[in-house]
Amino acid sequence: MTPGLHVLAPESFEELLGGTGGPATVSALRASERSWRLLVLRALLDACADAPTGPLPPPADAWRLLTRARAAAEDVVEELLAYPAVGVWAAHTLRRLRGTADGDAPLWAELGHLHALAASAAIGAGLDFRAAVPVRHGWAVLPGLGAMRVAGAADTAEVSAVAGRVLVAGRPLDGPDWHALTRLDADGCALLLDDTDPYRTLRGPVPAEPVAADVWQDLFTEAWEILRGLDAEDARALAGGLVTLVPRPRAERFRPHSASSGDAFGAALASVPDDGEQLASTLVHEFQHNKLSAFMHLFTLYEDQGADRRLHYAPWRDDPRPLGGLLQGVYAFYGVTGFWRRRTHPLGRFEFALWRAQTAHALHAIAPSDGLTDLGRRLVAGLTARLEPWLAEPVPEPALAAAELAVADHRATWRAYHLRPDPGVVARACAGVREKGRAGSVPEALRVSAPGPAASEYRPALVPGSPARGFDTRAVLLRWLLADPAGFEALRADPGAAVSGARAEDIALVTGDTAGALRAFRERILSGGGDPETWVGLGLAARAAGDPAGEAVLARPELVMAVHAELGADADPLETARGLVSRPA
Template sequence: MSGAHVLPAEAFDQLLGGGGDPAAVAGLRASERSWRLLVVRALLDASDEVPEDAWRLLMRARVADGAAFEELLAYPAVGVWAAHTLRRLRGSVAGDTPPDTGYLHAVAASAAIRAGLDFWIGIPVREGWAVLPALGAMRVAAGQETVEVSACAGRVEVGGRALDGPDWHPLARLRADGCGLLLDDTDPYRTLRTPTRAEPVPADAWQELFTEAWDILRGLDEDAARALADGLVTLVPRPRAERFRPHSASSGDAFGAALASLPDDGEQLASTLVHEFQHNKLSAFMHLFTLYEDQSGSRRLHYAPWRDDPRPLGGLLQGVYAFFGVTGFWRRRQHPLGRFEFALWREQTAYALRGIGDAEGLTDLGRRLVAELQGRLAPWLAEPVAEPARTAAELAVADHRATWRAYHLRPDPRVVRAHAEGRPGETGEPELVPGTPARGFDTRAVLLRWLLADPAGFDALRADPGATVEGARPEDVALVTGDAKTALGLCRERIVRGDGDPESWVGLGLAARAAGDPAGEALLARPELVMAVHTERGGAADPLDVARSLLSCPARPAPRR
């Protein structure tokens, strides 16, 4: 490298505030090139068995076509491979097989093909597929561990077969006016974690959704869409998830990659791309600047309003940055579901930002990032959101926060005994002890999305909600439709008969609050304490009476561990 990377002040300020135009993204891409070179260099230094033939071919490709070499080096899956293999070589992660230095042969072959070289080299086979990164994969006979790749006078063969036969699966390129992403369904490192087999998928459905998503993104903000198009390289397809429960991911090792389940529609895909590109930008930014310090031996955990599990500081920073972008996306969508998403994520992001501001370990720059995001989000909190989206978002917010507390906080036993014995003066902080949720904390939020976006579909799932929305119960349907009396009765009945899981207690609190019973506020503020006191009293007391007895006990913010 010729020297340290410097972001222009304008690009720095944009990224710190959750944005970033094409010039800022270009700066991140340049810095990620250096980061990738450092990781690959460290990998080679740590390995006792550098594949010399692969390295020589890779260097030939670099000389023949430097641009093609650089493009392949920056390929997201190559970054995942390099980082994962380096961790294996250093012993920081375990594995059942030796570190995969053989993948370098496949990288070299792809680079040589791109550079138009004549060559031959053996590459690894994984579960019947020989993969050429950023190009595609050839299906080979069962039992083979390696296969030869050769090129002569422009003809490329894998295992003696040309790349235009029925066993060759080229990567599809999703194209839209001004944007193109490779649909990577073959690379072993595409899923951003440990190696996995190739799983080719039809590209037609993805292309249709991508076209729709790109039209939405360009219509919302042409400059931001251009930056996203410049930054993202691959879309990794995963199977369709449950409706309104998409799955997506990205990795700091794979700048330019977004993994996504097949979305419900183009709008959902657009939101997902925004979400994952926010993660991409912040990961690259954090390779240049320190936003938080790893406290020696510390694993402090925090409430993240978009997760079921407590998160470390770095994960929470990633979350607020991503959901700031998601909030901005939904702010411009005016249909009922869009207004719900905007109202939900502006409140949850603001809540997380308030909680993280004083977190131990944040650097001065980290605090500045939090302050910048808070400043940009503040005016959005005052924007009106009409019914029923507003009340639906309020229900989803209260549900998630209370359910998180019920699962992950354990009240001080002295406080529990004191309240059980009618001595409410005892004080003490609850302890954060991560629990194991029985279902997703978003279950009622998913039902709300059905109700807002597809009323007819919602009516069809009423009879057996769990068959459509995993984990849903009849009392959840009653809650989201405003039938507080039915929800109250079903939740209370479940608790009384001994099946009172945290979801039932929080449902009881939501229903009681909707019915005007002050027990609801006590339950939602400190569900972990109400549950513990009820158990301490032998489980026979009326759960609402227990909640009412705690009304004088002030709620405390979720502690960090």
């Protein structure tokens, strides 16, 4: 019998290349991900034949129970096998067996999760059975159902079911030690709030951390109403694809944390959001990742360049990213841009202006990459064509100016941390600056506004960087200012208490106190505190003041910093930067 092939309908194929995907497209991706999941499970079973089983029975026993359950209730078992955390477990454990991943948990416990999966399937199918499952950090977890707290130092627990009565470690599922997963319900969408599965955080195993679900239900209801109100068809597609929401602790305001994984189609990990709107944006973001990961399981968008892979600037990250990571980013932030495009309040206008600029920048940067396949180039071209008209849409001045500041800040700070000019280049630039900035004294290729081929001769090296703070620090202050002016006023006295890394001069910069900000940044540099954030702040303030030094700092902060370090701590930072600006002959 010839195996069936997954074929995307032409309209679904074009939707995904354009960054969208309706309910039918998402349904097709779920079907293809089922096959992907089964392939990984088959590979895992083949690889674990000689692996240690510890105090548990062999994996074959679990597989037989899983097969029994599927024969009794195929739909139940199919849904469980598609559970997002199952994919993370299978892929992670397979990597451990192949020696390409490490783990703190004993390998037998990782493999033993198959017994927990089989027990969940048997419970869902209504079977009578007995099975042993691993106990980790005092919890016996049943994927998709919940977890039982187990007293003592037991490594395993018995799960049994007789005539519909289920016991875990001798205790019933309706007892006080059982924590069932919460179903978040909204009108037209339901997600499981998974706070127990060892593989829910999309990496290696972690302990169960039950959370209070009521706050998540309220936020989810609000988020879903926003999504459905913006586009009912897109909302239906998301509801048909997402399965679990993995709760994480609250992060700083305006600094949410979220994640997804190509091994876990249907999962979105999110810190407790500020409000339902932030959660709605997060769900859009992570579902974009879900769709592209599934699409990339079917089609090749870029060539793996191995150890020689080139790293790129990603406008939403503090670290350089490989081509595959950047593709994921532009796909996700295309969706995020579309979400904020339809939010009309000041913060929404800021987010739209910020992410349309940064996503367009990244798309244009990778379009000529020789690592893209023809299909990858089609995807980049499709996203670019859809995004470009948005660049011309009007945005009110306060939000637009804030977004432009945030864009310049992130790009320049990234350069300052991750690019290093050649020492010979620095020496040549220093020699020119010492000539008092006389016209022609700085080599043409090193002047920050040098056009054309001369500018292309300047090729700083990409290096690892260790940021002193998040590159988004001033952007977070701008969000406070736009969304909560009263709250912003309250944080003026100690900005770092509410926004990690924020300083008084950052407050001056974002509120338009250009002279105060310029003076504070300059003084910090002269006193020896010239970290990249301070230099970039100096550039932003100088640009706002109309000083040509701003042009130099923002265009090539790494060169200005290196030249200043060579000239000595007493050199005026503004004069150093001015010496690198092109002047007419």
